[in-house]
Amino acid sequence: MRRFRNDGLAVLLGAISALALPPSHLVFVLLLTVPMLLRLVGRARNWKVALRYGFVFGMGLHTAGLYWLTDAVLVRADEFWWLVPLAAPLGAVPLACFTALPCAFARLVPEGWRRVVLFAAVWTLSDLGRQFVLSGFPWNLWGSIWEFPGLAGDVMIQPAAWISIHGLTLFTLLLAATPVLGRRGMLAGLAMLLVWVAAGSARLIWPPAVGAPGPWVVLVQGNVPETDKQNQDAALGIYRRYVALTQSGVADAAARQKQAEAHGAAARPIVFAWPESAFPGLLERDRTAREVLMQAAPDAAVGLIGSVRYGSDQRPRNSLIAVMPDARVGAVFDKAHLVPFGEYQPPFLPVQIVPGGGFEAGPGVRSLNLPGLAPIGPLICYEVIFPGQVVQASDRPAWLLNITNDAWYGNTSGPRQHLAAARMRAVEEGLPLARAANTGISGAFDGQGRPLARLGWGIAGSLVVALPGPLPPTVFARFGLPIPLLLCLLCVLVALAPSVRRLHRTITISK
Structure with missing residues (x-):
């Protein structure tokens, strides 16, 4: 009974911890849940039990944090009704494996500051790992809890320009665990928090020089339900809606x-953007549709449209297509980070569950260089959630564009967490970012992650934004993921050093 009681407590602590994530931002709950998890780990009989506690904690955290996956299944509930109660738990299983590791490693050192440091470092290293394993899914990162609205949130996320969201996660865990260290630990945590606030404030007060102003960007939000997008009879109406919104938005920008x-x-040039797969057809092959669109927006320098396209191998791609004023296709960008089970068939599955095997992946992140425009960094859907993997280093863009279709996930925390991820990429790279979402939330941020404009969930409209210029490459933009990796390895070394020295002395004496 004690075993089941402790497992139940770990699940509950994980679920409560999800309240710290956007959009709730109940940061203080981690001061309760993280210390209690460390207490459970300390009371575990061995590392295997601690591993189990970490896994069930992760199941609670990620099942609660991914509850919005259920909405995607409900869109096709007539086919996948049996998956409705399983969607979030199944999504949580692989992520929970990563939360199990820091709990097991924490048993390598005695209770105290060393255990806290090792736990925080291995947790962050696990987050770095899940950015790459099985296509990668760095969601529910605890560095995102500081992205609350207003000036306070702007201040707290600025250090991401140096250490990324993974570095914020590391320091978040160190802060959250301070109650187990007593009064001295709490004072050390307060000092760390004050330094954090000072560094963030300094970057806002004395920002780097800003480059040449960006374009006028018209973000078109059609607010088309996913059920309509899958209905071929609704295709013409969807196209007309987007053309009408584009026409009014571009006219507003021109005025x-x-x-x-x-x-x-x-x-400034005028650029308009449609969300991921917004065009209900194959835009690359439909010159008439491109001509009608650009005639409706004569002041636009380019239209950036989400559409499916087929390559020379006759395989579909999830793409962004740049349409020039003369209606020709100026460039294409194919999504490289595909969603497993949704957009492609993982090769290790023996059963075919994705029709036709899904989409073909693009070659990777790159900038679009179009006549009369500074380079643009396109990101389709959840490509924006990968820290350090959103910019072509050899051809740095002047701004980032994220197009997405979050209609699958309803009016839940999913689209809001996706928006928060986009905001963090703007800070990390020092680049303004514009985001066009089918049902919302569309918006834009400057290179410090400060909101410029926003069009809420479930609204059809066009949002006109005058993008500021880019900031110089940040420290993280220059050196990337090795920065948080080295921070974590340094913490591991500090935590394990006394144990290594004692082991060395023991071996020396025995000889």
């Missing part, structure tokens, strides 16, 4: 540009 020029401002 603002004229007003700005009247006050001495320089001319």
